Amino acid sequence: MIHARGLVQTFHTGRGKERKEVHAVDGVDLDVEEGEVVGFLGPNGAGKTTTLRMLTTLLRPTAGTATVAGYDVATQPVQVRRSIGYCSQVGSTFSGAYAGDEVVDHGMLYGMSRKDAVAKGQELFDRLQLDGLWRRMPKNMSGGQKRRLDIVMGLIHSPSLVFLDEPTTGLDPQARANLWEHIAGLRTEQGATVFLTTHYLDEADALADRIVIIDRGRIVASDTSDNLKAQVAGDLVDLEVSADEHVAVARDKLGSLAPDVAVEGRHVRGRVSRAGRAVPGLLRDLESAGVALDSIEVARPTLDDVFLTLTGRSLRDAEATAEATDPPGGVPPEAGATPSPTTTTTSTGAAR
Numbered sequence: 001m002i003h004a005r006g007l008v009q010t011f012h013t014g015r016g017k018e019r020k021e022v023h024a025v026d027g028v029d030l031d032v033e034e035g036e037v038v039g040f041l042g043p044n045g046a047g048k049t050t051t052l053r054m055l056t057t058l059l060r061p062t063a064g065t066a067t068v069a070g071y072d073v074a075t076q077p078v079q080v081r082r083s084i085g086y087c088s089q090v091g092s093t094f095s096g097a098y099a100g101d102e103v104v105d106h107g108m109l110y111g112m113s114r115k116d117a118v119a120k121g122q123e124l125f126d127r128l129q130l131d132g133l134w135r136r137m138p139k140n141m142s143g144g145q146k147r148r149l150d151i152v153m154g155l156i157h158s159p160s161l162v163f164l165d166e167p168t169t170g171l172d173p174q175a176r177a178n179l180w181e182h183i184a185g186l187r188t189e190q191g192a193t194v195f196l197t198t199h200y201l202d203e204a205d206a207l208a209d210r211i212v213i214i215d216r217g218r219i220v221a222s223d224t225s226d227n228l229k230a231q232v233a234g235d236l237v238d239l240e241v242s243a244d245e246h247v248a249v250a251r252d253k254l255g256s257l258a259p260d261v262a263v264e265g266r267h268v269r270g271r272v273s274r275a276g277r278a279v280p281g282l283l284r285d286l287e288s289a290g291v292a293l294d295s296i297e298v299a300r301p302t303l304d305d306v307f308l309t310l311t312g313r314s315l316r317d318a319e320a321t322a323e324a325t326d327p328p329g330g331v332p333p334e335a336g337a338t339p340s341p342t343t344t345t346t347s348t349g350a351a352r
């Protein structure tokens with residue numbers, strides 16, 4: 001569906017001595033297969049939107065090649081556009097017309113008959129919970145409704161590949177969760193391939209089969225969320241032993257599984273790969289060594305741990321740097337990433 005090799009986008013800013021080159025995208029290779037939902041994750045300014053704009057033919061690559069839905073973005077842009085849906089980060093600019101009329105006009109731009117565009121538009125309004133809003137002006141809709149209307153516009157011509165640029169930025173948590181369901185439905189109900197950019201870790205985690213991480217214009221990782229987390233970070237196991245004299249044994253036992261073990265009071269902590277497999281044996285070992293636990297906590301690594309391991313910076317720090325160095329007229333700062341550690345707690349004894 002998407003195959004890119006060595007994609008580059010270099011912008012020139014300023015004049016004379018102030019002239020600078022911005023390497024927004026710096027040699028991106030990308031393969032997305034039919035039916036995949038791929039999350040393109042990276043901090044502000046990493047190059048997500050620029051990559052997307054090249055793949056959707058809105059920006060000609062400085063170098064490199066890409067085919068999208070079987071067509072070359074440089075030589076067959078019209079065919080590419082006909083085959084894809086695109087929901088930009090800023091959203092569509094709507095005229096003063098009713099939402100339904102906007103959608104029908106948009107469908108007709110793609111060569112649909114009015115009748116087909118109305119039928120498809122009404123079906124999408126229903127599916128994206130916009131029923132009753134056909135005759136509402138978009139400016140009088142809520143943020144979540146407007147984003148869903150953007151998605152209707154992107155889907156009106158039934159594309160098999162949909163690009164969504166930061167679909168939930170600026171929405172409140174409930175509207176985000178609601179939109180996530182609809183995005184997940186694009187694949188399950190419509191069989192569409194989805195390529196979405198986000199700087200929300202939880203969004204990438206919740207929606208994507210595969211996560212591609214971009215930093216400073218280069219791809220730094222591409223895998224399932226679980227594999228990325230397993231490769232670089234390991235699950236954090238936190239044992240709380242019931243008495244001080246058990247600390248040394250617990251440290252040895254956990255140390256046989258984890259490369260680094262830290263002790264703090266009666267807490268013994270270390271990262272082990274695939275804790276689900278390692279912890280049952282560890283518990284048996286501890287029990288037969290006579291070590292009683294007050295609690296055990298297993299925290300899966302977050303995608304922020306992954307980003308930190310790969311780049312030496314946390315996504316939040318990377319966002320702060322990008323915001324501080326954004327050129328005038330560059331991308332405005334957005335809300336920060338929200339890490340969401342998945343924590344499972346199993347209490348094996350007295351409450352902590």
Ligand SMILES: Nc1ncnc2c1ncn2[C@@H]1O[C@H](COP(=O)(O)OP(=O)(O)OP(=O)(O)O)[C@@H](O)[C@H]1O
Binds near residue numbers: 011022046047051332
């Ligand atoms: N037209 C332009 N002229 C000059 N620099 C640009 C232009 N568009 C983007 N850039 C710069 O290119 C880099 C990548 O920007 P891009 O918008 O692709 O990042 P992003 O990962 O999508 O960020 P965000 O999450 O904020 O949307 C940034 O440093 C940005 O300031």
